Amino acid sequence: MTTPLLSVENLSVAYREGDTTARVTHEVSFSIAPGEVVALVGESGSGKTTTAQAVIGLLPENGRIETGAIRLNGEDISRWSGKRLDAIRGRQISLIPQDPTSSLNPVKTIGAQVGEILRIHGERDRKAIDARVIELLTRVGLSNPELRARQYPHELSGGMKQRVLIAIAIALKPQLIIADEPTSALDVTVQRRILDLIDDLRRENGTAMLLVTHDLGVAADRADRIVVLQGGRIQETGDTRSLLANPRSPYARRLLADAPSLGSNTFRAPPAAGEDAIIVENLVHEFHNDGRKAFRAVDGISFTVRAGTTHAIVGESGSGKTTTVRDIVGFGRPSGGAIRIEGTDIATLKGEALRKFRQTIQLVYQNPFSSLDPRQTVFSIVEEPLINFGEKDAAKRAAKVNALLDRVGLPETLRTRRPRALSGGQRQRVAIARALILDPKVLVLDEAVSALDVTVQAQILKLLDELQRERGLTYLFVSHDLAVVRQISDTVSVLHNGRQVEAGRVEDVFLRPQSDYTRELIDAIPGKRSHAHV
Amino acid sequence: MSSIGSLDSLASTHARPVFSLGGRLKRVQPGLVLAWIIITAVILFALFPQLFTSFNPVQGVPAEKLKAPSLVHILGTDALGRDLFARIVYGAVHSLTGAFVAVTVGLVVGTALGVFAGATGGFVEEAVMRVVDVLLAIPGLLLMLSVIILLGFGTVNAAIAVGITSIAAFARLARSEVVRVRRSEYVEAAFGSGGTFLAVLWRHVLPNSLVSVLAFAALQFGSAILAISTLGFLGYGAPPPTPEWGLLIAEGRKYISTAWWLTTAPGVVVVLTVLSANRISQSLGGRK
Numbered sequence: 018m019t020t021p022l023l024s025v026e027n028l029s030v031a032y033r034e035g036d037t038t039a040r041v042t043h044e045v046s047f048s049i050a051p052g053e054v055v056a057l058v059g060e061s062g063s064g065k066t067t068t069a070q071a072v073i074g075l076l077p078e079n080g081r082i083e084t085g086a087i088r089l090n091g092e093d094i095s096r097w098s099g100k101r102l103d104a105i106r107g108r109q110i111s112l113i114p115q116d117p118t119s120s121l122n123p124v125k126t127i128g129a130q131v132g133e134i135l136r137i138h139g140e141r142d143r144k145a146i147d148a149r150v151i152e153l154l155t156r157v158g159l160s161n162p163e164l165r166a167r168q169y170p171h172e173l174s175g176g177m178k179q180r181v182l183i184a185i186a187i188a189l190k191p192q193l194i195i196a197d198e199p200t201s202a203l204d205v206t207v208q209r210r211i212l213d214l215i216d217d218l219r220r221e222n223g224t225a226m227l228l229v230t231h232d233l234g235v236a237a238d239r240a241d242r243i244v245v246l247q248g249g250r251i252q253e254t255g256d257t258r259s260l261l262a263n264p265r266s267p268y269a270r271r272l273l274a275d276a277p278s279l280g281s282n283t284f285r286a287p288p289a290a291g292e293d294a295i296i297v298e299n300l301v302h303e304f305h306n307d308g309r310k311a312f313r314a315v316d317g318i319s320f321t322v323r324a325g326t327t328h329a330i331v332g333e334s335g336s337g338k339t340t341t342v343r344d345i346v347g348f349g350r351p352s353g354g355a356i357r358i359e360g361t362d363i364a365t366l367k368g369e370a371l372r373k374f375r376q377t378i379q380l381v382y383q384n385p386f387s388s389l390d391p392r393q394t395v396f397s398i399v400e401e402p403l404i405n406f407g408e409k410d411a412a413k414r415a416a417k418v419n420a421l422l423d424r425v426g427l428p429e430t431l432r433t434r435r436p437r438a439l440s441g442g443q444r445q446r447v448a449i450a451r452a453l454i455l456d457p458k459v460l461v462l463d464e465a466v467s468a469l470d471v472t473v474q475a476q477i478l479k480l481l482d483e484l485q486r487e488r489g490l491t492y493l494f495v496s497h498d499l500a501v502v503r504q505i506s507d508t509v510s511v512l513h514n515g516r517q518v519e520a521g522r523v524e525d526v527f528l529r530p531q532s533d534y535t536r537e538l539i540d541a542i543p544g545k546r547s548h549a550h551v
Numbered sequence: 552m553s554s555i556g557s558l559d560s561l562a563s564t565h566a567r568p569v570f571s572l573g574g575r576l577k578r579v580q581p582g583l584v585l586a587w588i589i590i591t592a593v594i595l596f597a598l599f600p601q602l603f604t605s606f607n608p609v610q611g612v613p614a615e616k617l618k619a620p621s622l623v624h625i626l627g628t629d630a631l632g633r634d635l636f637a638r639i640v641y642g643a644v645h646s647l648t649g650a651f652v653a654v655t656v657g658l659v660v661g662t663a664l665g666v667f668a669g670a671t672g673g674f675v676e677e678a679v680m681r682v683v684d685v686l687l688a689i690p691g692l693l694l695m696l697s698v699i700i701l702l703g704f705g706t707v708n709a710a711i712a713v714g715i716t717s718i719a720a721f722a723r724l725a726r727s728e729v730v731r732v733r734r735s736e737y738v739e740a741a742f743g744s745g746g747t748f749l750a751v752l753w754r755h756v757l758p759n760s761l762v763s764v765l766a767f768a769a770l771q772f773g774s775a776i777l778a779i780s781t782l783g784f785l786g787y788g789a790p791p792p793t794p795e796w797g798l799l800i801a802e803g804r805k806y807i808s809t810a811w812w813l814t815t816a817p818g819v820v821v822v823l824t825v826l827s828a829n830r831i832s833q834s835l836g837g838r839k
Contacts, residue, residue, distance in 0.1 A: 348739065375745045388736040392758050401754070402744035451744060 020091050021048035022192055022225050023072065023110075028085035028095075030067050030076065041067050042249040044085065049193065049225050056228040056240035056257075058272070060470035061441075064249035069195050069229045071095070073110050074102040089193075107134050111186040113196040113215070117178035117203075121170040127154070127181050128166030134188045153184040158214055176207035183215060190222050197229045204333035204497060209541040212239060231470065233276040234500070234544025237261055245269045275475035276544065277500035294324040294359055294459055294491040295345070301353035302340050314340045316515040317354070322508065324458070327485065327492040329502040329523070331538070332512035338495050341512070342463050345493065346380045347371055359458050376406060379452035383464035385444035389436040395422070396432045399450045406455065418454065425450045425480060442473035446480070453484065461493045466501060478505055500542050503527055511535050583834055586827035593824055596643035606634035608641035608794045617810050627812040629802065635812065638794035639820055645795040646824070649710040649788075650775035656714025658768045661721025662761070668722070669729030669760075670752055680726065686719040695778065699787045706795070709788040713778040717771050724767055728760035735759075769832030773825040780821050796821050 027044040042064040049055045057065040070076050072087055074097065087095040089109065094102065106112075114120040122130060131153055132146045140146055147166075154162035157180040170178060179199065186194055196215065200208035216239065219226055230236050236243050236257070243260050245252040245268065253266040264270045302315040315337040322328040332338040343349035345356055347363045356363050358378050366374050382388035389398055399418045408414050422432060425446045436444055445465065452460055462481070466474045482505065484490060496502050502509060502523065509526050511519040511534065518532040530536045596603060606624075611631035620627040626635040668679040686694075698712035732738060733756055741751045776796075782788040783797025791798060796817045803813025 346743065348743070372745050372747065375743060380740070380743050382736050382740065384736065388740045390737040390741070390755050390759065393754075401741065401746070405745035405747070405750065448740075451740070455744065 021088075022051045022053075022090065023227070024048035024088045025068070025072065026086045026088065028068065028071060028087065029083045030064070030071050031081055031083050032077070033079045033081065038081075040083065040249065042071075042246075045246070045249070045251055046085075047244050047251070047254060049227060051192065052219075052223045052225050053242065054219070054226045054228060054240045056230060056236035056243045057246060058230060058233055058236045058243055059246035060231060060472065062248070063246040065229050065231075065246050066197055067249075068246070069197050069227060072227065073106060073112055073195055074099065075112070103137075107191065108138055108189045109191050110193045110195060111189070111191040113179075113182055113186045113194060113199045115198040115201060117175050117182055120182055121178055123170050125169075126166065127168055127170065127173070131166070131181065131184050131188065134185050138189060149188070153188055154181070156187075156218070157181070157184045158210075159184075175203055176211060179203060179207075179211050180214070183211070183218070187218050187222070187224070191224060193225045193227065194219070195227045195229070198231065199228075200235070201231070205499070205541040205543075206333065206537050208235075208543070215239075232543055233272055233471070234542070237544050245272065271472060275472045277471075277474070277478075277498070277504050291324040291326075293321045295320075295322040295328070295493060296357040297321070297341075297345065297354070298356075299354040300341060300344060300351055300356065302337070302344055302349065303352040314515050315344070315351075318510065318512065318517045319354075320508070320510045320517070320520055322491055322493065324491050325485070325489045326507040327494050327505055329494045329496060329506035329509040330512060331496060331499060331502055331509055333497055335514070336512040337515040338512050339463065342380075342461055342493065342495050346378055346461050347374070348380075376455045377457055378459040378461065379455065379457040380461045380463060381445075381448050381452050381465045383467055385441060385448050385468070386436060388448055389444060391436055394433050394435055395427065395439070395447050398436075398447055399454055402451060402455050418450075421450050421454055424484075425453075440473075441469055442477060445469060445473075445477055449477075449480070449484075453488075456488075457490075459491045459493065461495070463495045464497070465494075467496065467498060474501070481505065499527075499538055500544070511538065580834075582830055586830035589823050589827040590831060593643050593647065596640045597647045598644075600637075600640045600644070603640045604634065604637040606637035608633060608637045609792050617806065619810070620812055626816045627810065629810075629813055630806060635799075635816055638799060639796070639817055642794035642796050642799060642817075645706055645789055645793060646776050646779060646821075649706055649713070649779040649795075650772050652707060652710035653713035653717065653775040653779065654768050654771050656711055657717030657721050657771060658764070660714075661718040662725045662764055664718070665722035665725025665727075666729050666752075666757065666760070669726040669733065670748075670756065676726070679722070683719045683722045687723075691716045691778075692781070695782060696785075696787060699782070704787060704790065706789040706793070709779055709782045710775075712782070713775050716778070717775070720771075721764065721767065725760065725764050728763055729756055732756050732759045766832055766835045769835055770829060773828030773832070776821065776828065777825050 025048065026046050028042060028046070029040055029044055030042045031038045031040045045064070045068055047055065057068060059065040067076070067080065070080070071082055074094070076082070082095050085095065086093045089105065094105070121127075128147070128150050131150045135146050135149060140149075150166055151162045154165055159165050159177060159180055165173070165177070165181075173181070194215075199215065200211050203211065212235065215226070218224070228236065228240055240257050242255065243257050244254045245260075245266065247268050252268040253260065253264065260269065261273065264273055298319050300315055300318045301313065303311040303313050305311050318337070318341060320328060330338045330341060340349060344351045345358070345363070347366065351364055361374060361377070363371075363374065363378075393401075396418060399422060400414055403414045403417065419432075427443060427446050427450070431439060431443065436447065439447065448465075466477050469477060478501065481492070485492060492505075494502065494506055506523050508521065509523050510517050511526065511532070513534045519526055519530065519535045526535060527539060530539060600608075611629070611633035613632050615624070615628050615632040616630055618624055618628045624634050624636065626639065628634055629638070664679055664683065668676040694716050695712040698715050699708055702708040702711065738751060738755050741755050746754070779788060780795075780797030780800070783795040784801040786801065788797060789795040791802070799817040800814050803810065803817070806813050
């Protein structure tokens with residue numbers, strides 16, 4: 018057997034916080050052969066990013082490698098100084114960072130930033146640098162590279178910025194690329210194109226890659242081997258195909274079961290006939306920027322949702338899905354068209370009538386932290402809507418709040434705490450309880466599970482499903498994640514640039530998509546490729 | 552926030568307790584302790600002056616005039632033979648109540664204006680904030696003196712003048728905080744769950760925006776003591792023989808070449824009190 022390119026041996030990293038130290042990884046060991054792709058998969062707090070940072074020597078200041086070794090081509094680099102590491106960073110190991118929007122310097126041109134890595138590693142000829150920059154930008158698929166080189170980061174889209182970062186990472190043809198969630202901040206179709214690009218470039222140069230991701234679907238598509246981490250410990254290591262087909266550790270099994278993109282291909286049973294709870298007709302919403310031409314964010318969207326069913330609104334950023342939802346819950350004023358919720362036209366309501374109507378339709382936000390008042394306790398957050406609608410009897414209120422918190426699975430010990438002391442999943446349970454305490458007919462979920470880890474996401478989706486059956490709720494489910502939509506919805510509208518490009522039953526849309534855009538979206542769901550194998 | 556929280560919980564399970572007592576002591580900041588001691592002493596001076604000195608602050612003994620600091624008169628005596636330490640102790644109440652009135656005026660009026668502007672928005676906000684800008688454009692001392700000339704001389708009027716000068720700063724801070732909180736998702740969610748404008752303002756906007764306003768009030772307390780002493784020094788504050796700190800410095804000025812303690816001692820007291828108030832407000836503001 019040849020020596021591995023990178024081998025991490027018994028790596029333990031600890032963070033110091035005040036006088037205490039906390040270990041976040043416990044004797045993690047794995048290796049990467051030349052040209053191989055290894056995925057580090059885990060949820061938030063599993064130590065995957067810490068491990069990747071340790072490899073390239075970029076741990077936060079309070080982080081320290083306690084035990085273990087990191088060997089690059091057989092040489093232990095774990096105790097090297099930053100200065101010594103500079104010589105191999107970029108040349109032998111390079112990094113594609115997570116968030117393209119904050120990883121480029123806003124006051125330097127793209128060309129200067131790509132050229133910088135060449136300059137740092139000793140290239141002095143300005144003409145040669147310029148030529149190489151253009152070549153790299155062309156290589157990562159940016160149109161009009163001469164123009165891009167002169168532009169600043171804010172003039173580029175998220176996907177284009179990620180391409181620039183990839184250009185920087187491959188500039189010196191390193192042996193190993195560390196990609197830390199390289200596409201998590203991007204839309205699915207963009208995500209797929211970026212991952213394809215990385216794959217192509219990697220194959221061309223025979224580069225190995227350490228892919229850090231929370232998305233088992235992405236890992237399944239792209240990696241040769243998968244390392245599953247939980248709580249800083251390796252749960253399972255194995256070759257992708259056999260790990261997916263036959264996971265041995267209970268954690269990997271649970272992760273696999275909870276990943277919506279790898280789940281079964283079944284759809285929900287068609288619902289029984291009922292009244293229409295939501296009717297949206299030809300909805301138009303324009304934004305007027307002073308002086309300039311009005312911008313049409315939503316352009317003629319129509320759909321109806323039967324009571325007790327789930328309708329999904331799917332689209333990428335800028336598709337108009339958030340604007341649509343804000344109009345439906347009465348936070349925005351549509352410029353045209355009609356919205357009827359349970360027979361009432363919400364756009365005509367004002368003041369007290371609108372306030373009263375809020376008992377019928379409730380919204381759950383994407384971010385469960387910013388949508389809960391940091392100074393209130395869990396109990397008073399859920400109690401507040403009852404006070405708003407005039408329930409004077411404190412004992413009655415308490416009984417109702419406690420019964421609902423029991424139902425959403427929040428233990429009693431947590432009820433006097435503030436949101437800061439809860440986990441993401443617990444916070445989202447509080448937000449759901451607050452929305453349900455008024456017994457609304459319609460619940461609008463705006464990316465309500467997107468910020469959660471997969472296993473937590475699966476639990477919340479299950480809770481939502483049960484609540485819908487018990488209470489006959491109608492859901493409007495906004496998401497960019499088609500895999501989740503397939504699992505939870507009955508009908509779906511696909512939005513693209515403010516227009517509705519497709520609508521219908523989930524099964525029809527997924528199995529027989531009519532528009533090219535929908536087809537592209539469905540193909541971009543990670544985990545598809547491995548499905549073909551298994 | 553959350554990452555720190557999770558680290559904390561990790562720390563409690565895995566961490567080895569290393570010198571935790573030493574760490575605890577290291578965290579106690581000596582400057583802050585000193586600041587609290589000084590402020591406490593000044594407050595006690597104001598509440599129970601007779602506990603600290605047996606001399607009369609107003610009635611002097613002519614034979615004892617202009618004595619240098621000694622064991623009997625620890626800070627010496629002035630031209631009328633009054634004990635300087637007694638005058639400083641009895642003067643604390645004037646400076647403290649003055650500062651208190653000033654901060655209250657600024658806090659109440661300024662915060663009310665700022666919250667009103669921030670919560671209503673639109674034309675009303677513009678109008679209120681432009682008035683505040685005008686207030687801010689007038690130099691502080693000039694504004695204070697003009698207000699005193701309008702209201703008349705005296706300790707309370709001087710305090711009100713100082714308070715009016717700080718209205719603009721309070722209003723701006725309160726407005727910016729309210730605007731920040733009003734845009735947050737939890738405020739929108741509160742409206743979404745049926746809250747009326749006033750209920751949401753009271754339950755969510757005010758508690759979340761007033762933290763920094765209160766820290767600023769503590770900071771203003773120091774500046775107010777300084778401003779009131781300035782007015783006293785210029786003769787716009789309490790009339791003699793009131794032992795107000797600014798006035799003490801002004802009276803001692805005439806003897807600066809022969810009796811240095813008459814200006815130095817009250818000056819040092821003012822400086823220490825102001826610094827202590829600033830240090831304490833800093834710790835309040837940083838804690839959140």
